Amino acid sequence: MVSRFRGQDILSSEQFDLSALDEIFSVVDRCVPIANGSLKTDVLSGAVLGSLFFEASTRTRLSFDAAFMRLGGSVSATTGVTFSSIVKGESIKDTGRVVGGYFDICVFRHAHEAALEEFANASEVPVINAGNGAGEHPTQALLDIYTIHKEFGKRKKRIEGSCIVLAGDLRYGRTVHSLAKLLSLYGAAEIRLVSPRGLRLPEVIEEKLRDSGHKVSIFSSLEEGLLSSDLVYMTRVQKERIPLAERADHECESFVLDRKLADKVMKKDCVIMHPLPRDSSAGAHDLSDDMDDDDRIAIFRQSDAGVPVRMALFACVLGVEDELEKSSVSPKWTKVRSRL
Amino acid sequence: MVSRFRGQDILSSEQFDLSALDEIFSVVDRCVPIANGSLKTDVLSGAVLGSLFFEASTRTRLSFDAAFMRLGGSVSATTGVTFSSIVKGESIKDTGRVVGGYFDICVFRHAHEAALEEFANASEVPVINAGNGAGEHPTQALLDIYTIHKEFGKRKKRIEGSCIVLAGDLRYGRTVHSLAKLLSLYGAAEIRLVSPRGLRLPEVIEEKLRDSGHKVSIFSSLEEGLLSSDLVYMTRVQKERIPLAERADHECESFVLDRKLADKVMKKDCVIMHPLPRDSSAGAHDLSDDMDDDDRIAIFRQSDAGVPVRMALFACVLGVEDELEKSSVSPKWTKVRSRL
Amino acid sequence: MVSRFRGQDILSSEQFDLSALDEIFSVVDRCVPIANGSLKTDVLSGAVLGSLFFEASTRTRLSFDAAFMRLGGSVSATTGVTFSSIVKGESIKDTGRVVGGYFDICVFRHAHEAALEEFANASEVPVINAGNGAGEHPTQALLDIYTIHKEFGKRKKRIEGSCIVLAGDLRYGRTVHSLAKLLSLYGAAEIRLVSPRGLRLPEVIEEKLRDSGHKVSIFSSLEEGLLSSDLVYMTRVQKERIPLAERADHECESFVLDRKLADKVMKKDCVIMHPLPRDSSAGAHDLSDDMDDDDRIAIFRQSDAGVPVRMALFACVLGVEDELEKSSVSPKWTKVRSRL
Structure with missing residues (x-):
């Protein structure tokens, strides 16, 4: 069954009803062993995320990075308000259309609440809201x-x-x-x-x-x-x-x-x-x-839940939520922590 | 047949004659389905690009990122004029030799026109010019x-x-x-x-x-x-x-x-x-x-053409332009965009 | 035989005795052909490195990036003193616990010598010191x-x-x-x-x-x-x-x-x-x-030795030092440099 979020933007927590939450939670549960390094997957190999943080939020950005990478995808990132094209008078609309053209999905954070919708409307790929000013952080x-x-x-x-x-x-x-x-x-x-x-x-x-x-x-x-x-x-x-x-x-x-x-x-x-x-x-x-x-x-x-939750959203939007188990194997490396 | 660009720097548009353009265009055409997510490839897996932007150009940088990642490679990036070694009096020549030693290929952008040649001469790996001041942007x-x-x-x-x-x-x-x-x-x-x-x-x-x-x-x-x-x-x-x-x-x-x-x-x-x-x-x-x-x-x-064009250059310089088709498969994920 | 560094932090050069150096050097030697692009490996595929540079050090950061990527892993990075949570009054301890939760291993650099220990103690994954003020740079x-x-x-x-x-x-x-x-x-x-x-x-x-x-x-x-x-x-x-x-x-x-x-x-x-x-x-x-x-x-x-040395540390800490040879193959691409 295709996820209701396939190909969708994730812009507001108002997009979620109880059955949507149920669906997402079940995907999150399946992402947890991949998030903690017990399993690895290449289900998003070949996919490139545009991580576009026009407002600083290191923690959120790193969490999105980790989520996409753990699914096997690659991340191209920009941070800060120094997006050079915007300095030259470019509209958010143009930025959305152009940058969206490079990637398969974008994560977008901006200090101005209205910038999100403008960006998402212009983008030809799905956009996930990572915080838009006083607005939402779904x-x-x-x-x-x-x-x-x-x-x-x-x-x-x-x-x-x-x-x-x-x-x-x-x-x-x-x-x-x-x-x-x-x-x-x-x-x-x-x-x-x-x-x-x-x-x-x-x-x-x-x-x-x-x-x-x-x-x-x-x-x-x-x-x-x-x-x-x-x-x-x-x-x-x-x-x-x-x-x-x-x-x-x-x-x-x-x-x-x-x-x-x-x-x-x-x-x-x-x-x-x-x-x-x-x-x-x-x-x-x-x-x-x-x-x-x-x-x-x-x-x-x-805070640990941030990674599998974001993995679940990526998986649903890109249509691989049913591929997680069959694409997962044990990694060669071992995540252990020994104190001296 | 080995590409004329194999192992070459790409520094100036003067390097291209009509037959070179024909060769590149035919590789670009083969990169388009990978660039738009219809296919994926791992042809550059294991390769690492140094993305060195000593002058801001977010759009160009992201486009190079996406191009290298879609070919299966990894990207290590630095941005801005804050390259800490240069602040300490390091010559561009030393930077080029040292940093070039970490990577398989470098993308270089600098506000000073002459820095490009100095960097490229010192680097032991091929360098692609991503804009050198008032100079070139091939x-x-x-x-x-x-x-x-x-x-x-x-x-x-x-x-x-x-x-x-x-x-x-x-x-x-x-x-x-x-x-x-x-x-x-x-x-x-x-x-x-x-x-x-x-x-x-x-x-x-x-x-x-x-x-x-x-x-x-x-x-x-x-x-x-x-x-x-x-x-x-x-x-x-x-x-x-x-x-x-x-x-x-x-x-x-x-x-x-x-x-x-x-x-x-x-x-x-x-x-x-x-x-x-x-x-x-x-x-x-x-x-x-x-x-x-x-x-x-x-x-x-x-602007969408930026990714496959840069993919084609990477492929030719690293000698994989003839491996693109046979290394490409359908990704597990689907790039769709559904409006709510 | 399991490496003595498996799951360990690498914080100080005082952790190395002669037999430890011998062990590391032998792993470094095996990493060299991967570092220079003669071979490639996916031994760390699925693993994510948090590259956390709270003090600028471009060269060191790029070298760690290249090392982890050449082992097949992914890198999520932050640079500069602008970690937004710390600006909001977050302790280094909280940062260490939260950010460590996203990754499988962290590289940490900070201008204040004492921040390293605070971070490493809080992190649930191993931490490698990339320079802590006047302290160490192991x-x-x-x-x-x-x-x-x-x-x-x-x-x-x-x-x-x-x-x-x-x-x-x-x-x-x-x-x-x-x-x-x-x-x-x-x-x-x-x-x-x-x-x-x-x-x-x-x-x-x-x-x-x-x-x-x-x-x-x-x-x-x-x-x-x-x-x-x-x-x-x-x-x-x-x-x-x-x-x-x-x-x-x-x-x-x-x-x-x-x-x-x-x-x-x-x-x-x-x-x-x-x-x-x-x-x-x-x-x-x-x-x-x-x-x-x-x-x-x-x-x-x-300086070229920086990449294989850091690869060796990653391999030992993550327990894959004995998998390097059997996981390595020739890449499809060729690292050559031809001058025009």
Whole structure:
């Protein structure tokens, strides 16, 4: 059966409904042994990805690179705002048509939200959105919701009936917006929105959560919001996104989640997620690193999921999702790590 | 039969005579199905290209990347003027000898015209010029003349006997100089040079066109120059190449080619080319985008030709031009584009 | 037999003893025909290297790229200090854990010496040090000592009993420190340290050379130091590493090694090495280029050794050092260089 994503752009998390998520998750599961080096495949050999990052995002770019390469494909990349043609007055439309002509698929990131659609409309090959300004970051949303499934699965829990906390900068945090949209596909959970005043979730997204049947409540105290919760999706306050004039308003007593707080208020089998990077500098209001070795901390399993999730999207768009198993073999090399 | 380009540097469009163009064009034709993803090959597997761009040119770099990768090779790239060894006082000669030692072939671009020869002389592997300052850009010239052949072929025309317009900034436009040199290999065409005063084609190139048997005439009005022509090679005015003091002199009423003008004065089956990027900002004197969907506009078929043309050069230099067919198979993935 | 380096980090030249060097050298020898394009292998196909250069070092980066690609692997790279997550307050520890999760092995370079250990401790895959500030550059040290072996081997000499000169900036030159440590594994040579006053070798390294049984002597005149020597490891004075206040002190009459001086004082079959880049700008105190065509000049054989030495490390760490021969075949392409 041909994937619904074959030949499609992946531009917005709104393209995913529950059955789409099911389809993708099953492909992700099959990508995991290739992503971690237990198997290798050449299913995309001959294919070339254009990795076009007009805004810096090293982590996301490396993750896309690894995903495409692990499927056997090659990656040609450009980074930064120095695309020389655009400096010379070229339209995004021309860039999309010309550069798209070199590749079989493109990953595109741009600081201006509208650039994505212009690029994708002009490109003759499928385009995957790697973040368009304040807009969408659909692959991050996918890896987040995939991780929730996996973590809840291990704990015999479901989104329905659970208590999920979205915490931190809910106003400017693009990843939390996209995740909230995907959570709206489900229902019957308790969703708590915990943020400093001034950094609340946009009303339209809050409404969407309510309309889908979730019980939504608002907190400004992290401790109160986390009480007896099953999962927290913590985000850092991205100071650079906040207008200078507003910053004084956003002060809050404490927005630090550490082991002491988690032990005190959250369930024993709770899950702590974070889109990363987290701010580990002194005085930051963010997730502490004092419980990184604890199984409740899912943040690195979450970031590890980025590679197989992106592999799954590449596989579906390029029509090889059913070739993964039969094209996979053991590599000659061994991925081990021995400490001296 | 071994290609005349085997093991050779590709530094200047002056290296190509008519029989060389014939040889290259026939290899390009065989590269097209691989370039567009209908076939894949591993003919260059194991080979590593050094992609050394000491001057920004994203489009050209990505096109070379795609070309080498589609032949099954790997690409190691550096960009910008920050080559750290050169900052420390290293000569181009040392850079060429050392870096050339890592790779099987190098692509080199540098803002200083003379750096190319110094690098190529020191390198122990073949070097392809991807643009050396005001000097040459031979792969662009090749894809331009290849496109003229293809477009004229579809229209049952030949260069001989046709009316070809070179328009825009003929003084500083490196691509138009290289194309004019290749056109000088042919003869018996009418060549019209249309530019603002002050941006005329250098006399030595104009003489070369005349000496080769072309009828050459000079225009400053775009409308008059285009009248009844078969093909126009339009270039943008690269303001950054014009000394500030001269700019006032270069003003012209209008140097915009749009659908209205093309309909009014050019032949119905005319061909419109452009090396791209074109300047789509307001007030630009360049090719308009108001007829991009028209078959007369060959600019994207032209840019698409960049990949197979560069593949053909790689194949000839590395001696695999006769291995292309037998090494090609259908890829497992499918390159499709479905709009939602 | 499994390599002692399987799954290990390669962080310091102190990890190598004589039997380790023997093991590596024998793998390097088997990598040479793959490095120079006589053979190709797919032994690392499916593996992805993270090439993480947080400090510019184009030459070293390209050499690691070429090494991994020639073994059949893929490389995902980032360069410069602009790793966007770190700008947002991310710790090196988080970067190491997250980015390490994408790849099978990482190459890491950072201007701050301590960042390496933090990164490597957090990474779940092996890390190879490509230079950590004033600290170590173990792959450079390996290619240097490998080159000494090869050059002495051709001349029927051994380190034991020979006269080896370390010359130039012995205080700040990281490569000379690492090489001196490896020379300390041997003994019974005459080691001469020749530098301007103020740029002497740190005492701790000098003591290590003496303790290992070498006869060590100090010179400030290059001519005197080179007299009747078998090998000179020349380094440039890296002015950027010298505090401004000290520079006046470091003046010396001449620290230029050219053909005239080599002919006058060194043995006829002497070896001249240099870690490169050398400073070829006017007035530089460095190795002259006036005898580059002379067989005594080993500097390019030395830089060429960088690729097979790094291949050998990748092969040992990833456990494929015994698969190199059986996985190697002749490539379809031919690496030739014909001058026009």
